[in-house]
Amino acid sequence: MKLILLSGGSGTRLWPLSNDSRAKQFLKVLRNENTGQLESMVQRVYRQLSEVVAAEDMIIATNTSQVDMLRNQLGDVSIVVEPERRDTFPAIALACAYLSSKLGMKENEVVGVVSVDAFVDVAFYQKVKELEQLVIETNAEIGLLGIKPTYPSSKYGYLIPKDYSEYMRVESFVEKPTEDTAEELIANEAYWNSGVFAFPLGLILSRLVEMQFSIDYEILRTEFSRLPKNSFDYEVVEHLDHIVALTYEGYWKDLGTWNTLTEEMSERVIGNGGLSEDSIDTHIVNELDLPVKVLGISNAVIAVSADGILVTDKPASSRMKDMLHVGLFSRPMFEERRxxxxxxxxxxxxxxxxxxxxxxxxxxxxxxxxxxxxxxxxxxxxxxxxxxxxxxxxxxxxxxxxxxxxxxxxxxxxxxxxxxxxxxxxxxxxxxxxxxxxxxxxxxxxxxxx
CATH class of the missing domain: 2.60.120.10 (Jelly Rolls)
Incomplete structure (x- = not known):
């Protein structure tokens, strides 16, 4: 199995530490349990995957602005560079063309796709590896990984099972339902859609041919701006009939907001800062040399970087995206380069x-x-x-x-x-x-x- 790691997107909800070039997966705020050093999400995911998949079998799909940062944090890894940001279908399509025309991968071999910003245990990636065998044995068009829901979330998509024995056959999808609808779906044994895919390489190559695009990597790069700016789910998965899924009941979290990210941080203060004893469940992340002191403020995040200062209570942090048009710098104020x-x-x-x-x-x-x-x-x-x-x-x-x-x-x-x-x-x-x-x-x- 060859594995595509999706590392696109820009920094929005985790401003001001993230920006257009330094997305959330590059923030070094997680503690490596082996070394005790701080590491980023992409470093954690790559380290965990390396226990399951050989390094030469992984490639990272990203955009131009993130190449230097990936090299800085991961070293000499295989990277497919998207000419522009165009959602997950174009990114996966370009990576598949690379696997075919540059690495000589055969159409019947299985490709896996994972994102680099999930917070999971290594067991999750072992399930991803098991998907390869499931797709081969069932001759399915695609394999997915369902997460057993822990609460009725309106932020995730749901897999609706047709039937379930050793694996799930997927009937349909529901994308980001209301919490009331989510409760009904969970009662009917629906699972969260983890965004993991496993499929024969030929599935995407034939799709590109149908759409009259080249499957040669170099040529497809020149055609990249004409690829549909659409998610892989909408462009491919929801049009398939034979979909199977494995389920995972272990720990899984999307660290997409300050609220969820701070739940996985082992320190309440990173950088130059201090909290009073009555500042309960408050976190400081400070990248500057200036001291930050917080007195009597609970359930909050104070994030400080050269790009700006954020002070928010944790539930409100999910609204960060709505504020990004207000008074931000036109250039990133901090960047990692190779x-x-x-x-x-x-x-x-x-x-x-x-x-x-x-x-x-x-x-x-x-x-x-x-x-x-x-x-x-x-x-x-x-x-x-x-x-x-x-x-x-x-x-x-x-x-x-x-x-x-x-x-x-x-x-x-x-x-x-x-x-x-x-x-x-x-x-x-x-x-x-x-x-x-x-x-x-x-x-x-x-x-x-x-």
């Missing part, structure tokens, strides 16, 4: 000049791309670590306290001998990410001489 991370410290505009100040960390053994800018100059101040600085073909070592001048058009890069932090001040008529011209240059030869 070379490290950056945080925006300040932005001002005077007359026709913009000034953007960032703090960057270039990790040991990593480097910024060799690049130049047409619309801005930069001043770098090294504040910690040791690095190699290349400018217009000349390379030298730099250490804390040094100030580096980078005029408009000057080619430059930085390689971290150690974890190295710099303060970067950008000045020009346009301080935007698009004003980066990257050049071909490999650091390998210089690295071997360090």
């Amino acid at each position: 070379w490290g991370w950056y945080r925006v410290l300040d932005y001002t505009k005077k007359e026709n000049q913009e000034i953007l100040t960032k703090r960057l960390c270039i990790k040991k053994g990593k480097n910024l791309s060799y690049q130049y800018h047409n619309h801005r100059s930069e001043i770098w101040t090294v504040i910690s670590g040791n690095a190699l600085f290349m400018q217009d073909g000349e390379t030298r070592s730099v250490s804390p306290g040094e100030v580096l001048q980078i005029p408009v058009g000057s080619k430059h890069s930085l390689f971290g001998i150690e974890d190295t932090e710099i303060i970067e001040v950008q000045m020009g008529d346009a301080v935007i990410e698009e004003d980066i011209v990257r050049l071909e240059y490999k650091w390998e030869e210089i690295k071997t001489n360090i």
